Every structure is written in C-alpha cells, then in structure tokens.
Amino acid sequence: MHPGIREHMEVVGSDGGHVGRVDHVIGQDIELAKLDLGGGLKHHLIPLSWVDQVADEKVHLNLTKDAAKAAWREKH
Secondary structure (H helix, E strand, O other): OOOOOOOOOEEEOOOOOEEEEEEEEEOOEEEEOOOOHHHOOOOEEEEHHHEEEEEOOEEEEOOOHHHHHHHOEEOO
16 A cells, blocks of 8 residues: 555645545555545546655645546446
C-alpha cells in the first residue's frame, strides 16, 4: 500500500479538482468509493503511479481531474 493512503481520503487532481474518495488499495490500484458523486456512483480504479503526494489528508494526483476521469478504469 502506498504510504499514507487511507480509506475515505479525498483524491484530487493536480488542478485541485475532486476526483473521488479512496475505498481501498488493491495491488497497484486505488479503488474509488462508488457512493461518491464525483465518481459517478460506480467503482473506478486509478493506478498508484498517478499519485504525486499524500498531504493534508488528501491524495494528490500528477494529472488533472479531467485527465484522471478520462483515463480511469471502471471496475466490473
């Protein structure tokens, strides 16, 4: 698990935009909570390689909110 990432932390893009909330970490991916309006009420996976830093109780990504949402994977 990436150091410092915990359940319910907000995930934000490099532009500060809300991407979702952490449900849990699975292998090399963060699964976002589906009960988050930013996540479209579905589970999405984003790779840990997108994490720039964990600070101020937030997971900061190295790409913008829109770029993250365009490239995330939907969990089936």
